[in-house]
Amino acid sequence: MLLLLQTFNKHCSKFYNHHHSRHGNRASFSVSLLQAFDAEVSSCLNQLLLLSSDSTTLSFHWLLQLLQALPVLHRAFSKLVVDLDCPVAKWGADLVDGYLNYSLNLLDLLNSVSFSLSQLGNSRLSLAYALSLVRSSPLMAVARLKPIVMKRNFVGLENRGIVVDRKKSCSGEEWAIESALVTMMGIGYWVCGIVISGCEGDSTAYLEMRRLAAGVTVPAFKELDSVVSKKGNVPEEVKEVNCAAKEVVGSGGGGDGEAAEEMRRRLERLEKAVERLVQEVDGRFSEILDGRSRLLDAFRQPKH
Template sequence: MVLLLERISKLYSKLENHHHHHAADPRQSKALSASLQAFQSDVSCCLNRLRLNSKPGSELLSLTWVRQCFGLIPVINRAFAKLVVDIDYPISKWEVASVEEYLNYSLILLELFNSISSSLAYHGQARLSLAHALSLVEDSPSSAIERLKAVEPRSVSKDLREGTEEATERICSDEEGVMREALTVMRSIGFWVCGIVLSCLCSDGKPYLEMRKWVGGLENSSFVELDSSIREIVMEKGSVLKEVKELNDAVSCLVAALVSGKYSEAAKEMEGKLEVYEKLVDGLKDEVDHLFSEVLAARNKLVDCLRHPKE
């Protein structure tokens, strides 16, 4: 994305001529095809690594895996930017519909990041509440029992905004067609990833199902296999995070131990689970905040270039 935007300021003066495309010669078509294949290969490699990091037969998704999944977005963004530079086709040359699709995608992505941040804030508050309850164990066991509550599922605060529909026809023999095919893949992965992350953080399959409707252009075997596994876990086994289940189990054990009066080991176990939970939630939050800033800055720079084209 950074490479893409760096080229805008240098090449925006060509905007008025971006409708005058010429038929590509065989060598140009071959080069375009090679660039698209390289992009698709990068996407497949990323999806395959994520698939291999999934434990076969696992019934729960972990925060560690969710963080790796979220990391697909910046990697695919960079692969898309590299493609645009390789084929020498910056946004200044794009058709209006493609520019609008790109801007719409980045806007929805920012809204999804906000929803993810809100869900992470909920988990942060839950951790603080449990940490406070844990601090009361020694001096006031009864008060600790009252405050030791499991981390409950959280619904997404509002309906997820729908993405733009995929074009029914695509021309892939020139730069515009190649770029649009890659744009569709980037957009689809962004929505798909955000849906998975939200479903895991909220313990609710709805975000994944809603975002899954807008996935297109991802017909490689790695995606099909990975998506099938995730769908099975989310829809059939539930989308409760591994760390959340373990923490809730530790809460139940500590409450039972407090009632019996022998709670030292249970308290230590829960403290360890809280530390892991805090570290993983904070790590994902940092990545979401960083990517939000990066996408927002890129979008603002693009909008500014559209408003004030250079001579």
């Protein structure tokens, strides 16, 4: 997104005056670049597919790796725009709106992730406090050692200018960009849907975002989605903490026992996993917000 903005500012005037000498090859040129974009996206998804084969269960570590695919996806899209010599200033209004609305939707989705992670953090703190009571007050500790119950907060996504139809009358460059935008939007929403579902322990967000990814035709996407659909919705780090809590309760809350020590380790693992995911979400949010703000500022500047 930032690369797209830099290209807009640096090369706008150059691109406006640039024309390919071989007009007959423009369509095939656009198709070849779109194929390169699809290949780069497929490579990213195939890497995730390899990582997914290590475990059949969902984990926060895997959700982190999934979120890290977003900047790869955005860079591939920006590269396509640069290679096509078709900056944002040349786009039609619908295409611009679709791109800007995509970034706004991503911000909303990342906010949902942050909220769910905050709730999960509060649940972890409650368990950590309960565990701290096992030595001084075992009965009170046992009464407070309740399993983490993940809550669904996702209420849907407002449909803001989602691009679904490719205009036959648009130029080859704009057609390629619109096709790539459909792919970028679909996978971006899909990624966020999986992460939200994993943070809420509920499949609603994933299923809704997968529906918005119906226009994605990259073969690797369907294969990866098939793997994702079998992973479940509750991360293994949460399951481990809940299992450990049951063990402590079953042991009568012995503070010096192996069960209590194992639960401390698992709570620490959960804490670190959530912290890393929070940092990644914050980084993605800041990156998208900054790129969106700069792009809007560029449009507001008077043209000379």
